[in-house]
Amino acid sequence: MSAPNKSYDPVEVEALKPEEIDRAREQALAAVAAAGDLDELREVKSAHAGDRSPLALANREIGALPPHAKAEAGKRVGQARGAVGKALKIRQEELERERDERVLVEEAVDVTLPYDRTPAGARHPLTTLSERIEDVFTAMGYEVAEGPEVEAEWFNFDALNLGPDHPARTMQDTFFVESPAGEQGGADPESGSGVVLRTHTSPVQIRSLLERELPVYVICPGRVYRTDELDATHTPVFSQVELLAVDEGLTMADLRGTLDHMVRTLFGEGLATRLRPSYFPFTEPSAELDMVCFVCRGDSVHNPERPCRTCSSEGWIELGGCGMVNPRVLRACGVDPERYSGFAFGFGIERMLMFRHSVEDMRDMVEGDARFTRPFGMEI
Numbered sequence: 001m002s003a004p005n006k007s008y009d010p011v012e013v014e015a016l017k018p019e020e021i022d023r024a025r026e027q028a029l030a031a032v033a034a035a036g037d038l039d040e041l042r043e044v045k046s047a048h049a050g051d052r053s054p055l056a057l058a059n060r061e062i063g064a065l066p067p068h069a070k071a072e073a074g075k076r077v078g079q080a081r082g083a084v085g086k087a088l089k090i091r092q093e094e095l096e097r098e099r100d101e102r103v104l105v106e107e108a109v110d111v112t113l114p115y116d117r118t119p120a121g122a123r124h125p126l127t128t129l130s131e132r133i134e135d136v137f138t139a140m141g142y143e144v145a146e147g148p149e150v151e152a153e154w155f156n157f158d159a160l161n162l163g164p165d166h167p168a169r170t171m172q173d174t175f176f177v178e179s180p181a182g183e184q185g186g187a188d189p190e191s192g193s194g195v196v197l198r199t200h201t202s203p204v205q206i207r208s209l210l211e212r213e214l215p216v217y218v219i220c221p222g223r224v225y226r227t228d229e230l231d232a233t234h235t236p237v238f239s240q241v242e243l244l245a246v247d248e249g250l251t252m253a254d255l256r257g258t259l260d261h262m263v264r265t266l267f268g269e270g271l272a273t274r275l276r277p278s279y280f281p282f283t284e285p286s287a288e289l290d291m292v293c294f295v296c297r298g299d300s301v302h303n304p305e306r307p308c309r310t311c312s313s314e315g316w317i318e319l320g321g322c323g324m325v326n327p328r329v330l331r332a333c334g335v336d337p338e339r340y341s342g343f344a345f346g347f348g349i350e351r352m353l354m355f356r357h358s359v360e361d362m363r364d365m366v367e368g369d370a371r372f373t374r375p376f377g378m379e380i
């Protein structure tokens with residue numbers, strides 16, 4: 001800053017020349033208008049309104065002016081600085097508003113978007129396969145029937161013509177919840193019947209015949225229990241589906257036609273089935289139902305160089321047990337075997353899932369790992 005000088009002429013001071021002040025003001029206003037964001041505006045402010053800006057330097061020169069010159073120069077510089085300050089304020093507000101609007105858009109959180117922090121699980125394929133089988137039969141008019149998993153021995157064995165000496169009644173196969181009367185206190189001294197974890201879904205046949213009006217057409221899915229070790233092909237807790245039809249005039253042909261329809265619907269057209277003689281106390285005659293392998297269609301039997309993993313190159317796949325309901329079972333449920341006949345079929349869902357989807361180890365089904373269930377996706 002120059003020293004006070006009475007003969008000082010502001011017009012001669014370069015920084016205070018009106019055109020210099022106008023130029024500094026116009027440059028400042030142009031720079032403010034051109035600032036594209038708050039960072040740029042901060043730099044503009046420092047350059048055009050800071051301590052070392054042309055207008056600030058001009059302001060400092062005013063102090064050295066003679067008194068008569070101070071007012072005019074002060075007014076000119078003050079107006080220029082005021083205009084720049086106002087422009088800076090307006091632009092600051094504009095840019096802050098723009099920034100706030102942009103942040104609101106850029107940082108918006110769409111709470112409806114799917115999140116993946118907790119990986120989605122999946123429906124267990126045992127459930128979807130069981131429901132699919134139910135659908136096949138409900139489409140034919142069958143009703144879904146259920147029964148308790150903790151079951152009276154009478155329903156699980158006696159009523160199904162499994163006499164007291166039948167091997168399946170020994171402790172080997174069956175989880176006893178309460179032992180029969182006479183043994184360790186007994187469960188029900190009246191009937192002498194113990195309580196078991198049901199070993200198959202066949203007791204639902206008995207419950208259905210006792211509870212429903214004839215004719216009866218039911219499909220009974222459910223969990224069953226046996227004292228088997230968990231290994232690649234066995235689990236102590238597994239799922240079965242039971243089929244029961246009791247009506248007038250039903251024959252083995254009806255059973256065969258019904259099972260053929262099920263095989264077609266679940267595995268595709270053109271797969272032969274066969275019934276192999278077998279024995280179940282609750283059906284007479286009894287059979288095992290086999291179907292031609294849906295992968296190799298039996299070819300692997302004659303082509304050793306092209307073995308089939310699905311049927312172990314046997315050409316046939318065992319589906320489950322079946323037969324005509326034993327008249328003794330009908331009688332135990334108060335159904336007249338002279339008038340009514342029926343057929344039944346029962347099979348394991350785990351085994352069907354194994355060959356239908358090439359699952360090699362049944363343990364994968366019980367471990368609850370979503371990496372096993374997810375690839376099955378949704379079956380509709």
Ligand code: FA5
Binds near residue numbers: 348352
């Ligand atoms: C029965 O349980 C009869 N109630 C089926 C039946 C119903 C026959 C109606 C006739 C009329 P079985 O004991 O064979 O039959 O068992 C049926 C199926 O359960 C087997 O074919 C098999 O697929 C499955 N299964 C048996 N034990 C196990 C196990 N430990 N783990 C997984 N699946 C098993």
